Amino acid sequence: MKPQVLIVGGGISGLSTAWWLAQQGVAVEIWESAPRAGGKIRSHREDGYLTEDAAALLVNFRPQVDQMITDLALNRHKHLRDENLKRYIVHHDRLTHVPMLLPALLTSSLWSLPAKLRLMVEPFIPRGAHTGESVSEFIRRRLGREILDTAMDAFVSGTLASDPDLAEAQSVLPRLTALEQRYGSLSMGMFINRVVKRRRANTADTFSFTKGMEQLLQALANSPGIHIRTGTTATRIQQEEDSWQVQGETHGSPTEVRIPQLVLSTPADTSSQLLYPMDAELGELLAGIEYAPVGVMHLGIASSAIQHRLDGTGFLVARHNRLAINGNLWMSTLFPHRAPPGKALLSSYLGGVRHPEQLQKSDEQLADEVLDSLRPLMKITGQPDYIRVRRHLQGLPLYHGQYRARLARIASRVQAMPGLELNANYIGGVSVRERIYQGQRTAQDIAARLHCNTRNRHPQQILVS
Numbered sequence: 358m359k360p361q362v363l364i365v366g367g368g369i370s371g372l373s374t375a376w377w378l379a380q381q382g383v384a385v386e387i388w389e390s391a392p393r394a395g396g397k398i399r400s401h402r403e404d405g406y407l408t409e410d411a412a413a414l415l416v417n418f419r420p421q422v423d424q425m426i427t428d429l430a431l432n433r434h435k436h437l438r439d440e441n442l443k444r445y446i447v448h449h450d451r452l453t454h455v456p457m458l459l460p461a462l463l464t465s466s467l468w469s470l471p472a473k474l475r476l477m478v479e480p481f482i483p484r485g486a487h488t489g490e491s492v493s494e495f496i497r498r499r500l501g502r503e504i505l506d507t508a509m510d511a512f513v514s515g516t517l518a519s520d521p522d523l524a525e526a527q528s529v530l531p532r533l534t535a536l537e538q539r540y541g542s543l544s545m546g547m548f549i550n551r552v553v554k555r556r557r558a559n560t561a562d563t564f565s566f567t568k569g570m571e572q573l574l575q576a577l578a579n580s581p582g583i584h585i586r587t588g589t590t591a592t593r594i595q596q597e598e599d600s601w602q603v604q605g606e607t608h609g610s611p612t613e614v615r616i617p618q619l620v621l622s623t624p625a626d627t628s629s630q631l632l633y634p635m636d637a638e639l640g641e642l643l644a645g646i647e648y649a650p651v652g653v654m655h656l657g658i659a660s661s662a663i664q665h666r667l668d669g670t671g672f673l674v675a676r677h678n679r680l681a682i683n684g685n686l687w688m689s690t691l692f693p694h695r696a697p698p699g700k701a702l703l704s705s706y707l708g709g710v711r712h713p714e715q716l717q718k719s720d721e722q723l724a725d726e727v728l729d730s731l732r733p734l735m736k737i738t739g740q741p742d743y744i745r746v747r748r749h750l751q752g753l754p755l756y757h758g759q760y761r762a763r764l765a766r767i768a769s770r771v772q773a774m775p776g777l778e779l780n781a782n783y784i785g786g787v788s789v790r791e792r793i794y795q796g797q798r799t800a801q802d803i804a805a806r807l808h809c810n811t812r813n814r815h816p817q818q819i820l821v822s
């Protein structure tokens with residue numbers, strides 16, 4: 358079957374869109390410039406350690422993700438995180454346990470009495486967001502400065518590589534801001550959802566797979582109905598009457614295709630370069646999306662050399678702690694077979710908006726800095742026997758500034774180009790969960806258009822020439 362849709366970019370965004378389309382009987386081709394599909398996500402087994410280049414785990418509350426994993430027959434390969442594992446945060450130079458339930462939060466040593474009293478008045482604070490409100494403004498307004506400085510700063514920097522003063526609250530905390538809009542209060546909204554409506558959306562499964570996150574990407578790439586051309590880079594696109602002409606290079610040779618539906622699942626700067634010749638304003642809007650460099654350093658070390666109990670998922674670091682790392686995952690505690698027997702695998706997240714210069718440093722320099730941060734916190738005495746560093750110069754899009762307004766302007770310009778869709782991690786969330794969800798939404802739109810066109814025209818007319 359000839360493809361009806363071309364997707365440029367074979368990361369999780371492109372692959373999930375392709376998979377949802379294939380589920381609806383739409384044939385898809387993917388052009389991926391790298392020699393393999395998967396984009397930033399890659400799992401690497403070496404010396405008995407299984408490490409991740411990018412996403413280390415999937416935090417899920419969406420039925421679409423469950424459906425995909427079931428249909429791909431991956432449930433038996435799924436490794437769930439033990440929900441009893443502790444979550445830690447660095448507080449006064451120590452790892453401090455963060456309770457996950459409200460009553461325990463109120464008795465925790467993490468916050469002062471005024472901060473706890475401030476938390477208790479949250480339900481009585483009126484709504485008050487302004488357009489483009491930052492995470493810092495939102496959290497300070499609803500929960501107080503101390504919660505921002507100790508917890509939310511660590512979350513936004515550690516998991517999103519972003520700056521809470523610049524990141525737009527509605528873009529990076531959509532569920533929290535929706536609770537305020539809907540119920541007028543975060544705590545009341547959580548209570549109503551959890552206790553009254555018994556919503557699953559408040560609980561999440563966190564998991565990876567036997568062979569790491571890449572197992573999901575490989576299963577998607579090998580699905581029927583998806584044809585992937587690796588080593589193929591799109592270099593130019595042009596809109597024609599009712600199709601798109603896409604030119605590219607495959608292993609040094611020119612290639613070209615005409616296709617009714619085109620999806621760009623590339624980073625924003627690549628999409629900008631491809632679209633600029635047709636719409637300079639769209640090109641500039643995309644080029645203006647900032648990315649942070651992000652690195653991950655994996656250290657393998659004898660468990661006996663770590664005195665802190667490895668009884669948690671790892672820890673996050675708020676900026677006032679001035680440590681070289683933004684967060685650390687205890688991968689060998691989270692999932693089985695990540696390290697050889699008797700060893701622990703600790704994965705530290707580096708760079709981001711806090712330390713963009715870090716990615717220029719050598720592996721040796723980085724290892725020294727990471728160990729200097731980890732040693733006092735985890736009481737590490739020995740030396741690591743395994744070190745692996747991955748650097749992503751364009752690691753994560755930042756969702757800074759009036760981001761929703763930017764995306765709305767991008768969407769309105771794309772709407773004027775029938776048959777074009779943008780679906781990558783600068784729209785709708787960076788997590789694997791949201792990429793899968795957004796993939797389904799994009800696929801639904803395309804399938805609806807294709808079926809509508811098929812009803813209105815002779816089918817031959819919409820197939821690739």
Ligand SMILES: Cc1cc2nc3c(=O)[nH]c(=O)nc-3n(C[C@H](O)[C@H](O)[C@H](O)COP(=O)(O)OP(=O)(O)OC[C@H]3O[C@@H](n4cnc5c(N)ncnc54)[C@H](O)[C@@H]3O)c2cc1C
Pocket residue numbers: 365366367368369370371388389390391394395396397398410411412413414415416589590591592622623624627651652653749752753780781782783787788789790792
């Ligand atoms: C260090 C790190 C840790 C992370 N941890 C987590 C985590 O634990 N959990 C989680 O849910 N998320 C995590 N994320 C986020 C998540 O991994 C990414 O947001 C997601 O993988 C991005 O997918 P994507 O398909 O949008 O982009 P990419 O993976 O960047 O894919 C884009 C693809 O487009 C291709 N391409 C570019 N230009 C062209 C062209 N002209 N022609 C053809 N192909 C082209 C590229 O080669 C690439 O394969 C992490 C990210 C990083 C960097």
